[in-house]
Amino acid sequence: MRIATWNVNSVTARLPRVLEWLAVNKPDVVALQELKCTDAAFPTMDIQALGYEIASHGTGRWNGVALLSRVGLVDVTRGLVNQPQYDGVDEPRAIGATCGGVRIWSVYVPNGREPGHDHYHYKLNWFTALQVTTATELSAAPDRPLAIIGDYNVAPTDDDVWDINQFTDSTHVTAPERAALTKLRSAGLVEVMPRALKGYPYTFWDYRQAAFGRGWGMRIDLVYANELFASHVTDAYIDREERKGKGASDHAPVVVDLDLG
DSSP states (O other), X not given: OEEEEEEOSOTTXXXXXXXXXXXXXXXXXXXXXXXXXXXXXXXXXXXXXXXXXXXXXXXXSSOOEEEEESSOOEEEEESOTTOOOBTTBOOOOEEEEEETTEEEEEEEOOOOOSTTSHHHHHHHHXXXXXXXXXXXXXXXXXXXXXXXXXEOOOOSSGGGBSOGGGGTTOTTXXXXXXXXXXXXXXXXXXXXXXXXXXXXXXXXXXXXXXXHHHTOEEOOEEEEEOHHXXXXXXXXXXXXXXXXSTTOOSBOOEEEEEOOO
């Protein structure tokens, strides 16, 4: 089974590239983030034509998540347990489903904006809800492979940003954010580490300042899974080539291959 996660930064703007990438790489399950479209506006027919079932969770604006599957898609869950609101709104940032016997969540963690901002506190509270959801999922089916994948908006270590000195007083690298990842691991998850094709370890490069060409990136698109899922992994990599060229997302897909026997 091939599973991928990809922040597409608008599925409608990126649709030609998404369709081409799906056709060439043939993933069995894809977790998308930052749809920037409503469920009604999701390009369902185009993606279904490639053999995928779809579960989306989007309201327009700058968030939204989806799961695409060629191996079945059942028990869909939208939102986290006790998910916090921001400005009185339940944002569509998490969706889970069982695909071919594997439980998969697509998550788009809030950015946080800057330490101390209301959105930063929302981000930490959102992580708490993710931890509760993780514990609930693991308790409900301890013998089922589980992966929680997506744009975590946290770089796990200093080596996961191009220059840690450029991130003084910035989000994505603060101790509380990284502590949230530690709590996920302590809940029973491990990180599946991708190999970097051609030696580039990052998954995100800002559109500004020619960051991609300069190698000014971050590794914030992550795969966290239970031990059972991780034990079946045969390969994991960052598809940096998809970040190149006109009309690319600012994120690269992360791909994980499993041998489920």
